[in-house]
Amino acid sequence: xxxxxxxxxxxxxxxxxxxxxxxxxxxxxxxxxxxxxxxxxxxxxxxxxxxxxxxxxxxxxxxxxxxxxxxxxxxxxxxxxxxxxxxxxxxxxxxxxxxxxxxxxxxxxxxxxxxxxxxxxxxxxxxxxxxxxxxxxxxxxxxxxxxxxxxxxxxxxxxxxxxxxxxxxxxxxxxxxxxxxxxxxxxxxxxxxxxxxxxxxxxxxxxxxxxxxxxxxxxxxxxxxxxxxxxxxxxxxxxxxxxxxxxxxxxxxxxxxxxxxxxxxxxxxxxxxxxxxxxxxxxxxxxxxxxxxxxxxxxxxxxxxxxxxxxxxxxxxxxxxxxxxxxxxxxxxxxxxxxxxxxxxxxxxxxxxxxxxxxxxxxxxxxxxxxxxxxxxxxxxxxxxxxxxxxxxxxxxxxxxxxxxxxxxxxxxxxxxxxxxxxxxxxxxxxxxxxxxxxxxxxxxxxxxxxxxxxxxxxxxxxxxxxxxxxxxxxxxxxxxxx
Amino acid sequence: xxxxxxxxxxxxxxxxxxxxxxxxxxxxxxxxxxxxxxxxxxxxxxxxxxxxxxxxxxxxxxxxxxxxxxxxxxxxxxxxxxxxxxxxxxxxxxxxxxxxxxxxxxxxxxxxxxxxxxxxxxxxxxxxxxxxxxxxxxxxxxxxxxxxxxxxxxxxxxxxxxxxxxxxxxxxxxxxxxxxxxxxxxxxxxxxxxxxxxxxxxxxxxxxxxxxxxxxxxxxxxxxxxxxxxxxxxxxxxxxxxxxxxxxxxxxxxxxxxxxxxxxxxxxxxxxxxxxxxxxxxxxxxxxxxxxxxxxxxxxxxxxxxxxxxxxxxxxxxxxxxxxxxxxxxxxxxxxxxxxxxxxxxxxxxxxxxxxxxxxxxxxxxxxxxxxxxxxxxxxxxxxxxxxxxxxxxxxxxxxxxxxxxxxxxxxxxxxxxxxxxxxxxxxxxxxxxxxxxxxxxxxxxxxxxxxxxxxxxxxxxxxxxxxxxxxxxxxxxxxxxx
Numbered sequence: 001x002x003x004x005x006x007x008x009x010x011x012x013x014x015x016x017x018x019x020x021x022x023x024x025x026x027x028x029x030x031x032x033x034x035x036x037x038x039x040x041x042x043x044x045x046x047x048x049x050x051x052x053x054x055x056x057x058x059x060x061x062x063x064x065x066x067x068x069x070x071x072x073x074x075x076x077x078x079x080x081x082x083x084x085x086x087x088x089x090x091x092x093x094x095x096x097x098x099x100x101x102x103x104x105x106x107x108x109x110x111x112x113x114x115x116x117x118x119x120x121x122x123x124x125x126x127x128x129x130x131x132x133x134x135x136x137x138x139x140x141x142x143x144x145x146x147x148x149x150x151x152x153x154x155x156x157x158x159x160x161x162x163x164x165x166x167x168x169x170x171x172x173x174x175x176x177x178x179x180x181x182x183x184x185x186x187x188x189x190x191x192x193x194x195x196x197x198x199x200x201x202x203x204x205x206x207x208x209x210x211x212x213x214x215x216x217x218x219x220x221x222x223x224x225x226x227x228x229x230x231x232x233x234x235x236x237x238x239x240x241x242x243x244x245x246x247x248x249x250x251x252x253x254x255x256x257x258x259x260x261x262x263x264x265x266x267x268x269x270x271x272x273x274x275x276x277x278x279x280x281x282x283x284x285x286x287x288x289x290x291x292x293x294x295x296x297x298x299x300x301x302x303x304x305x306x307x308x309x310x311x312x313x314x315x316x317x318x319x320x321x322x323x324x325x326x327x328x329x330x331x332x333x334x335x336x337x338x339x340x341x342x343x344x345x346x347x348x349x350x351x352x353x354x355x356x357x358x359x360x361x362x363x364x365x366x367x368x369x370x371x372x373x374x375x376x377x378x379x380x381x382x383x384x385x386x387x388x389x390x391x392x393x394x395x396x397x398x399x400x401x402x403x404x405x406x407x408x409x410x411x412x413x414x415x416x417x418x419x420x421x422x423x424x425x426x427x428x429x430x431x432x433x434x435x436x437x438x439x440x441x442x443x444x445x446x447x448x449x450x451x452x453x454x455x456x457x458x459x460x461x462x463x464x465x466x467x468x469x470x471x472x473x474x475x476x477x478x479x480x481x482x483x
Numbered sequence: 484x485x486x487x488x489x490x491x492x493x494x495x496x497x498x499x500x501x502x503x504x505x506x507x508x509x510x511x512x513x514x515x516x517x518x519x520x521x522x523x524x525x526x527x528x529x530x531x532x533x534x535x536x537x538x539x540x541x542x543x544x545x546x547x548x549x550x551x552x553x554x555x556x557x558x559x560x561x562x563x564x565x566x567x568x569x570x571x572x573x574x575x576x577x578x579x580x581x582x583x584x585x586x587x588x589x590x591x592x593x594x595x596x597x598x599x600x601x602x603x604x605x606x607x608x609x610x611x612x613x614x615x616x617x618x619x620x621x622x623x624x625x626x627x628x629x630x631x632x633x634x635x636x637x638x639x640x641x642x643x644x645x646x647x648x649x650x651x652x653x654x655x656x657x658x659x660x661x662x663x664x665x666x667x668x669x670x671x672x673x674x675x676x677x678x679x680x681x682x683x684x685x686x687x688x689x690x691x692x693x694x695x696x697x698x699x700x701x702x703x704x705x706x707x708x709x710x711x712x713x714x715x716x717x718x719x720x721x722x723x724x725x726x727x728x729x730x731x732x733x734x735x736x737x738x739x740x741x742x743x744x745x746x747x748x749x750x751x752x753x754x755x756x757x758x759x760x761x762x763x764x765x766x767x768x769x770x771x772x773x774x775x776x777x778x779x780x781x782x783x784x785x786x787x788x789x790x791x792x793x794x795x796x797x798x799x800x801x802x803x804x805x806x807x808x809x810x811x812x813x814x815x816x817x818x819x820x821x822x823x824x825x826x827x828x829x830x831x832x833x834x835x836x837x838x839x840x841x842x843x844x845x846x847x848x849x850x851x852x853x854x855x856x857x858x859x860x861x862x863x864x865x866x867x868x869x870x871x872x873x874x875x876x877x878x879x880x881x882x883x884x885x886x887x888x889x890x891x892x893x894x895x896x897x898x899x900x901x902x903x904x905x906x907x908x909x910x911x912x913x914x915x916x917x918x919x920x921x922x923x924x925x926x927x928x929x930x931x932x933x934x935x936x937x938x939x940x941x942x943x944x945x946x947x948x949x950x951x952x953x954x955x956x957x958x959x960x961x962x963x964x965x966x
């Protein structure tokens with residue numbers, strides 16, 4: 001009864017099966033017919049390439065051929081022969097074709113023509129059947145696997161930190177509330193407030209904005225850990241760089257200082273990009289062409305100088321530029337766009353928060369390579385970052401990538417209980433609420449560090465997709481929770 | 484400046500460094516001192532074994548030695564020498580010790596004595612520093628990595644399905660609401676209902692109970708995919724088998740029928756268990772002993788016949804028993820506990836839902852091995868399961884494991900639009916809401932199948948931990964969202 005006796009197209013293309021029998025199954029991309037033959041391009045998602053089926057109307061009956069439209073799912077058994085045309089080495093001469101599922105040409109939205117990205121976003125349940133999205137999600141898979149493989153090889157342990165949390169102490173942004181209360185008639189306290197003791201968790205809970213604090217707890221026991229899970233921001237940002245639900249990778253390492261952290265992050269980023277380049281050749285060649293076409297459509301001054309593959313190669317081969325925030329401010333203050341008042345936000349003094357335009361200038365114009373910016377003013381960074389001896393800065397790092405901006409944010413963590421609680425008091429962060437976090441400093445504290453990588457931004461960088469909504473299967477943004 | 488120049492204890496134990504200099508960092512488990520020497524057992528989480536440090540009070544000053552308590556974090560540099568005592572091959576003769584962080588013996592809760600699991604759950608932020616939880620989370624990591632490696636090797640693509648969803652169509656259980664509305668003063672419609680168009684997603688949303696439906700969308704484009712993400716149930720179940728937040732692995736495969744699905748699931752389960760056995764030897768040996776001790780404390784009739792490692796080996800080496808629900812009902816109806824009315828729920832007729840006691844009887848008493856039960860009555864299974872030709876059953880499968888019960892649930896999916904919509908109508912499930920799901924049957928449908936593995940139940944099975952709250956770092960259950 002077992003049905004799945006097929007050759008995956010990827011494996012068929014990679015092996016020499018000429019002269020052998022094979023069965024493929026997949027979805028029809030195109031069919032070209034004349035009186036004596038039909039050429040059917042079949043894709044099964046295992047690889048971007050279609051496999052050509054040659055159907056002789058004397059062998060395959062007319063009714064079957066008629067039902068084979070773009071989008072139909074078919075099972076083809078036949079003989080692998082050397083390909084007559086160009087493009088690939090072999091093709092399948094059909095001996096039998098079964099139409100597993102039809103696709104009405106009047107109704108199937110993915111007809112073989114150019115579709116806008118907006119239209120494809122509206123049919124996200126079908127868009128993975130296109131070349132572009134097939135490629136994007138295969139690359140996304142490869143990057144995710146590369147993350148796990150990288151950390152596993154290094155002896156890091158994967159930790160699942162909680163998604164639902166009562167902790168909002170990091171203050172990383174607006175959160176989504178999680179509740180089972182009846183919103184229409186919520187229970188109230190005597191003072192007229194919501195009585196959260198009647199909620200599922202008997203307290204107010206929300207969706208996590210980061211697994212870092214819990215990740216630190218694990219690192220202070222297992223030495224080197226990482227998280228890879230969904231995180232959430234309830235910010236009303238309708239941009240090409242923001243999602244309400246996105247995946248983060250957050251390694252946390254005991255016994256690492258700021259420099260160890262930078263070394264790890266740079267090696268990690270290069271390693272996963274290399275993995276994708278080695279394992280997604282066909283997809284990246286396709287996406288490289290696509291990016292070149294997109295680039296050509298842009299106004300001259302917005303075009304990137306490098307092609308997609310060139311840029312990936314460049315990042316892998318060059319040391320990232322490392323400099324302090326203070327050094328960066330000097331460069332920016334003396335830069336042409338600052339002097340000529342081309343920046344929207346002019347850099348006037350130390351302490352200014354860097355905007356996307358400044359980051360892009362540093363990465364794309366000044367250094368022309370990825371940049372690790374370190375030692376930011378403590379005022380613009382989170383409470384848990386290690387306080388430098390100058391009393392003004394913290395041992396933070398942001399990694400800036402061309403075309404993406406900030407892709408990694410991290411720091412050495414403050415390991416001193418005294419300094420950490422003093423900073424929390426300054427910022428009015430409750431020590432009582434975070435007793436568990438402070439316990440790691442109270443008992444067996446040690447220098448430690450970590451960083452966060454926004455996974456979708458990495459997928460954007462590697463695939464060259466301009467909009468972050470096009471690198472996650474079912475994007476969640478303000479007003480959008482379809483599928 | 485780089486700080487992390489250390490030997491991980493795992494690597495030190497695996498290599499022959501005798502006569503060489505080494506630096507280790509980690510947390511003190513115990514210290515035994517006499518006048519002439521201190522023995523300090525250090526653990527860095529890389530492996531369950533401690534590494535012994537030998538400190539001569541003529542070399543290491545008294546004040547430093549005094550500050551080295553259980554729980555303190557230290558950095559030790561010295562010479563690796565052959566070990567005098569038993570247990571391990573080498574130890575470190577300290578030339579210098581730096582106390583990175585102290586642990587006040589009066590306050591540190593993890594003193595070297597027996598702690599109850601309940602107490603350790605209360606200090607989940609520290610429990611990973613114990614042997615048991617260190618082992619559990621290293622095994623959990625190994626299993627997670629094995630999952631990714633297994634599917635990657637087979638050409639499956641990892642898909643991140645949405646966590647926040649507007650779809651509640653599967654009806655798999657009670658859900659958590661996700662909202663940014665002001666619960667105290669929610670906006671109302673003219674009819675006095677909550678006006679969800681003012682919520683973040685402009686509709687009612689909840690946390691996902693399963694990624695399956697979205698996973699199917701991806702499988703109908705990429706052939707073979709899997710998810711591995713958090714899922715949620717807002718059920719008020721205070722049991723050793725239920726969590727409100729847990730991780731699920733859900734493979735979905737185009738071109739698979741029910742038998743292909745069973746073959747894959749069995750191979751997959753055996754493969755990841757084997758991986759853990761090969762890669763977590765020390766941890767599993769420890770957990771095996773622990774399980775034996777726990778077992779000995781149980782009443783005789785509740786004791787398991789096999790030890791932990793024995794059970795894992797047995798599962799890996801034997802074919803799972805495959806039988807239909809109908810066959811199982813016959814076995815149960817004629818079983819001793821049914822005839823002697825020992826079952827709480829007696830099996831009287833075909834159609835009865837199987838309870839945990841029945842599953843355990845089949846697995847632990849009758850077949851004494853994992854069981855794949857197939858072809859359940861359609862009334863007790865979900866709408867999307869393939870309807871068998873008998874008109875009564877669906878092509879479902881549940882995999883039952885000793886001590887755990889149901890560990891996998893899956894089915895061939897109904898690929899016929901006509902049959903699927905008819906079943907949805909019977910169950911009053913809105914076709915309009917699930918138009919995107921139905922589109923996969925409308926356009927290029929094909930036989931396909933999939934299953935879900937509750938990851939924590941698998942970790943329970945492999946580690947032998949009796950309570951599911953002890954195999955996830957920070958468990959979420961009714962009333963518990965700490966950390």
